[in-house]
Amino acid sequence: MRNPQLNKHGELQHLLTIDGLPRGIITQILDIAAPFTEVAEREVKKLPLLRGKSVFNLFFENSTRTRTTFEIAAKRLSADVINLNVATSSTKKGETLLDTVDNLCAMQADMFVVRHESSGAPHLIAQHLENTGRDHIHVVNAGDGRHAHPTQGLLDMYTIRHYKKEFHNLTVAIVGDVLHSRVARSQIAALTTLGVPEVRVIGPKTLLPTDVEKMGVRYFASMEEGLKGVDVVMMLRLQNERMNGALLPSPQEFFKVWGLTAEKLALAKPDAIVMHPGPMNRGVEIDSAVADGNQAVILPQVTFGIAVRMAVMSMLGSH
């Protein structure tokens, strides 16, 4: 079966998930992102690549950082950006997702950046566009349900490459609520595709998918064991909205066992970097001393995220 993300020439047509994305395409995105980081230092922070194109930010779920960085990325490429506040839109009046898409296509959309609480919604839109012969319109998944958040995974890879140069000699630990995390899924897919020899997941059993080891990772039931000798610590956000269920005791207890403190971080390599996709819960999954410490690269992640999103959008817009 043809990869729905690639066109018949093997070029990126949509970015829906990192799962199944060829290593060559991932590397190409990171390579193209590199010169984009420099645009922010210019007098005119714009490149003409998407001039005259309309990018629709279609967010059915709240987001500040992701929506803003997509907007900045599109604007730095000279696109016109239309942000749809779906909370007040016609979806609330009963319009279906695909009807919304068709209406925006009638307004000459060139690209959709989609966040949706249902896994597979961006895929559904991409399929709909293909079935109706509109292959000049591209879809970027900005996070769907528990499924995928590919640009987050890619900007994390960019960050790792920036600080560690290579992937083939790294040990990377992903810590926390893997079960509910589309970020973790995208990270694992990207790390394994790029040839990281050891990817670890650390967290309470109740917050891990049952088949986690099939994803090519090693499971550790304790921070002390799992963090030993790692090069990269990727923290996940504890999804507060899950705290009321039976999965977890309390934020304080979670922090005691699974929170990243300076003492626990000392078990990793001395030059290990600490990453977090944001928004952070200080004192729940990460201690302020670590979040603000000199091993944290959490704010550079945000900056690199703009360049990586520019790379994805410019690759999509080039055909």
Added chain:
Amino acid sequence: MQLPDAEQLIATLAESMRPKVSADTCLVGIHTGGVWLAERLHALLGLSQPLGTIDVSFYRDDYSAKGLHPQPRGSKIPFDVEGAHIVIVDDVLYTGRTTRAALNELFDYGRPARVELAVLIDRGGRELPIGASFCALTLPEALPAGQNLQLERADSGALSMRLIHA
């Protein structure tokens, strides 16, 4: 066609530029051949400003037809463009589209006082109203469109011209 000697052309080009540049003149080479040439000119002319480089991938007008260069090298303009005297350097002047892209990019860094263009060879075939201020060799007859003339660099650093039939 007998290809001209690149090293000789570089010496000619440098001498034609010498009376027209000052210590503050800034050179900007266009990737890749133009950067090699600019490095040579920079040394021969003894310029004090650091050398700039431009990768016009992001400014090309054929971007939607040809797609992005898979490994763009990015641009580095290590001097203040505002008010500067700048010479854009490229190995071969052809349609003029690369020069236009470089000019567009340069102006996103600021407003230069004066911009000139230095090339080794003008091969004819212009599609835009662009001309070189300094040119070591103008071919008497334009090269056919299917041919690609470019600078090449050996491991020793020696530069030579190469003609590729597409």
